[in-house]
Amino acid sequence: MFQRQLVKEKHDIESKHEPAGGISLQVEGVSKLYHGRTGAVQALLPVDLDVKPGEFVCLLGPSGCGKSTLLSIIAGLELPSSGQVRANGKLIQGPGTDRVLLFQDAALFPWLDVLRNVEFGLRQAGVPPKERTEQARHFLELVHLHGFEKSYVHQLSGGMRQRVAIARALALNPAILLMDEPFGALDALTRDRLQAELEEIWSSTRKTILFVTHNVREAVALGDRVLVFAPRPGRIVREFRITLPRPRSLENYQLMEQASEILAVLKEAMGEVKHGESD
Numbered sequence: 001m002f003q004r005q006l007v008k009e010k011h012d013i014e015s016k017h018e019p020a021g022g023i024s025l026q027v028e029g030v031s032k033l034y035h036g037r038t039g040a041v042q043a044l045l046p047v048d049l050d051v052k053p054g055e056f057v058c059l060l061g062p063s064g065c066g067k068s069t070l071l072s073i074i075a076g077l078e079l080p081s082s083g084q085v086r087a088n089g090k091l092i093q094g095p096g097t098d099r100v101l102l103f104q105d106a107a108l109f110p111w112l113d114v115l116r117n118v119e120f121g122l123r124q125a126g127v128p129p130k131e132r133t134e135q136a137r138h139f140l141e142l143v144h145l146h147g148f149e150k151s152y153v154h155q156l157s158g159g160m161r162q163r164v165a166i167a168r169a170l171a172l173n174p175a176i177l178l179m180d181e182p183f184g185a186l187d188a189l190t191r192d193r194l195q196a197e198l199e200e201i202w203s204s205t206r207k208t209i210l211f212v213t214h215n216v217r218e219a220v221a222l223g224d225r226v227l228v229f230a231p232r233p234g235r236i237v238r239e240f241r242i243t244l245p246r247p248r249s250l251e252n253y254q255l256m257e258q259a260s261e262i263l264a265v266l267k268e269a270m271g272e273v274k275h276g277e278s279d
């Protein structure tokens with residue numbers, strides 16, 4: 001009986017987060033030309049991209065090839081110089097609650113404890129106290145941070161901070177998660193673990209995810225698709241569909257083979273061949 005009640009409560013909390021799944025995204029001829037002090041910079045040549053609801057797309061490339069610019073435009077924080085973006089067919093004209101952008105730096109509030117950090121957006125959205133605490137706890141459990149509700153940011157490791165940031169983003173129930181190198185500052189072991197956790201979360205929530213990374217194996221481990229970018233000017237040079245079964249292991253032979261193939265394309269696009277690099 002008690003068990004049934006628990007399952008029901010879990011279901012009630014989850015159903016408050018409807019729609020749980022992701023939505024589609026259409027990027028149509030989006031380009032960006034910045035006018036800096038040193039002149040114009042073509043950050044991005046026109047990009048066309050169709051992302052299906054619940055798809056996991058990785059944007060892979062070296063520094064300065066326009067990955068963050070594209071994410072900012074999709075987030076509605078930057079205007080494109082040409083083209084447009086639609087989410088579920090609706091023109092994006094600014095930031096919206098259907099999209100959340102996550103960065104390498106978790107950007108948490110140091111004066112709030114973990115629970116209040118996760119509750120923050122819900123409070124802004126006017127969710128009543130009891131309900132927002134319930135929801136924040138639910139998402140903290142999802143990122144394996146049960147028991148750390150009262151901790152402050154300075155008491156957490158880098159990986160834990162990033163988990164809090166993910167819980168905070170999920171609590172807002174976005175349909176699209178825009179992740180800009182979220183694991184870039186973490187040590188290799190923590191990074192592997194968070195990759196696996198993110199894949200689990202994605203499998204259970206079916207959000208649409210755009211994930212920027214410099215790391216080829218990370219991209220192959222996570223993506224349904226990997227888009228390879230090249231710099232000067234920023235552009236997409238190739239697209240790979242990754243059909244390896246999930247969950248994926250970084251040590252899997254086929255994954256490593258696919259990563260080598262993509263790495264070769266990346267190096268060619270950059271016009272250089274360096275040996276022994278992993279990303």
Ligand SMILES: Nc1ncnc2c1ncn2[C@@H]1O[C@H](COP(=O)(O)OP(=O)(O)OP(=O)(O)O)[C@@H](O)[C@H]1O
Pocket residue numbers: 034035036041042043061062063064065066067068069070234
């Ligand atoms: N606000 C800006 N004003 C002028 N130039 C900019 C601005 N933002 C980005 N750029 C330039 O646009 C280009 C693309 O930058 P962007 O940050 O999108 O690349 P990126 O692939 O995300 O790089 P990184 O991986 O280092 O974040 C770079 O040459 C960058 O210097």
